[in-house]
Amino acid sequence: MSIDYQVIGGRIRKAREDKGITQELLAESMDVSNAYISKIERGRTSVNLDNLDKICEVLDTSIEFILSGTSTSSDGYLRNEIIEMLQGCSPAKIKLITQIIKSIVEYRG
Known part of the structure; x- marks a missing residue:
């Protein structure tokens, strides 16, 4: 790096x-x-x-x-980290990750 x-x-x-x-x-x-x-x-x-x-x-x-360019105290920190992780993923992995995220976001527990 x-x-x-x-x-x-x-x-x-x-x-x-x-x-x-x-x-x-x-x-x-x-x-x-x-x-x-x-x-x-x-x-x-x-x-x-x-x-x-x-x-x-x-x-x-x-x-x-x-x-x-990011700070753990900023609101966008984790979003940026997730975006960076997704950049190296295959379309199949991104689809699976999207399904998991969607189920977590929609969970009403």
Whole structure:
């Protein structure tokens, strides 16, 4: 499994923008340069775990979300996990899984 630093950087940028925090403020709060934050967000440099932890603390987000795009605390987490599992299944397996899910959803117990 390879790490896509552009995707990770994009998630960091989105989380930062969603919080209304500038690159300058994020860099200042981490005691790093603005250029370093810019490179991380563009996927031009990797980010070590210590700095990733600092970024997530400042942005009030989880490392899990930054790395995978999902969080176990989000509503869509399990849906995304199910979708990923289904991608490798044959049509016959998907049909069986659909029947099982349908019976569980329709169960009134």
